[in-house]
Amino acid sequence: MTEFKSGFVALLGRPNVGKSTLMNRLVGEKVAIMSPKAQTTRNKIQGVITDSDAQIVFLDTPGIHKPKNDLDQYMDKAAFSSLNEVDIAIYMTSADDKIGPGDRYILNELASLKTPLFLVINKIDLIHPDDLLTQILAFKDEANFAEVIPLSATQGNNVEELMTEIKSYLPVGPKYYPDDQLTDHPEYFIVGELIREKILEFTRDEVPHSTAVIVEDMNTHQQGKLVINAVIYVDRDSQKGIVIGKGAAMLKKIGIGARREIEALLGEKVNLKLQVSVQRNWRDNPLFLARAGYNQKDLN
Ligand SMILES: Nc1nc2c(ncn2[C@@H]2O[C@H](COP(=O)(O)OP(=O)(O)OP(=O)(O)O)[C@@H](O)[C@H]2O)c(=O)[nH]1
Numbered sequence: 345m346t347e348f349k350s351g352f353v354a355l356l357g358r359p360n361v362g363k364s365t366l367m368n369r370l371v372g373e374k375v376a377i378m379s380p381k382a383q384t385t386r387n388k389i390q391g392v393i394t395d396s397d398a399q400i401v402f403l404d405t406p407g408i409h410k411p412k413n414d415l416d417q418y419m420d421k422a423a424f425s426s427l428n429e430v431d432i433a434i435y436m437t438s439a440d441d442k443i444g445p446g447d448r449y450i451l452n453e454l455a456s457l458k459t460p461l462f463l464v465i466n467k468i469d470l471i472h473p474d475d476l477l478t479q480i481l482a483f484k485d486e487a488n489f490a491e492v493i494p495l496s497a498t499q500g501n502n503v504e505e506l507m508t509e510i511k512s513y514l515p516v517g518p519k520y521y522p523d524d525q526l527t528d529h530p531e532y533f534i535v536g537e538l539i540r541e542k543i544l545e546f547t548r549d550e551v552p553h554s555t556a557v558i559v560e561d562m563n564t565h566q567q568g569k570l571v572i573n574a575v576i577y578v579d580r581d582s583q584k585g586i587v588i589g590k591g592a593a594m595l596k597k598i599g600i601g602a603r604r605e606i607e608a609l610l611g612e613k614v615n616l617k618l619q620v621s622v623q624r625n626w627r628d629n630p631l632f633l634a635r636a637g638y639n640q641k642d643l644n
Pocket residue numbers: 357358359360361362363364365366466467468469470495496497498499
């Protein structure tokens with residue numbers, strides 16, 4: 345049996361190149377649940393695709409554009425460095441657009457990435473096939489692309505090819521997100537993600553992607569606020585120390601940041617209660633997995 349693969353894929357590109365259209369084709373309805381609500385987050389999840397042999401989590405990286413001022417410059421640095429945490433970065437362009445300074449700037453920044461970089465040339469339905477080669481050549485020397493995939497997100501041509509290539513680059517890994525969690529409890533799932541994103545944003549590279557957040561309940565109201573209890577699981581004591589911080593300052597910061605976004609998402613006041621727990625090798629622990637809604641067989 346082939347081993348299950350999973351990983352994170354960042355989808356980049358200038359506005360209008362067709363990123364949302366591609367996501368919709370790949371993920372279908374689940375994106376409709378995810379994206380409008382998760383809009384406020386920086387590295388938002390655009391969609392999760394799960395099939396029998398792989399799970400692909402697509403992330404959008406809105407901070408990546410040509411900087412115009414110092415704040416943009418700062419955002420860009422953070423956004424670019426987050427690309428080192430993903431398994432594949434995809435740079436998407438539109439076949440009917442010529443390469444421009446914006447593309448060159450971003451590709452130049454991407455040059456130092458260790459992550460494999462794909463070039464996806466979308467909207468091939470808009471050009472004559474003879475012109476495709478010119479497009480490919482214009483981009484080819486701007487970066488060290490691991491794969492170049494021309495496709496049409498609206499017509500579907502070559503989209504399967506992209507999936508095959510993505511899977512071939514993904515590492516063996518667990519199913520991070522059970523599919524039913526996406527459809528049956530989208531709010532629990534997204535709230536957990538908002539908390540997890542704050543942890544990654546504030547602790548940077550010190551706490552890896554393997555942090556799990558379980559929203560235990562969000563059904564009761566107290567003093568006009570929705571009470572949300574969530575537990576942050578890490579797999580080492582040192583990570584627990586980082587997440588809690590000196591005098592619990594980090595946990596407070598994570599809680600405040602996440603609470604604001606959750607309130608914006610749910611449209612009501614929230615009392616967010618966070619706990620941090622060490623669960624060594626949580627991926628190998630059947631009890632933990634069952635509680636988190638994972639199925640042991642999903643991981644094998
Ligand atoms: N002809 C053609 N049009 C496409 C294709 N893919 C996307 N489009 C169109 O391009 C336009 C922009 O597509 P979006 O998916 O919104 O682009 P985006 O990259 O998500 O844009 P932002 O959200 O602004 O970053 C829409 O009108 C799409 O219908 C394609 O393969 N062929």
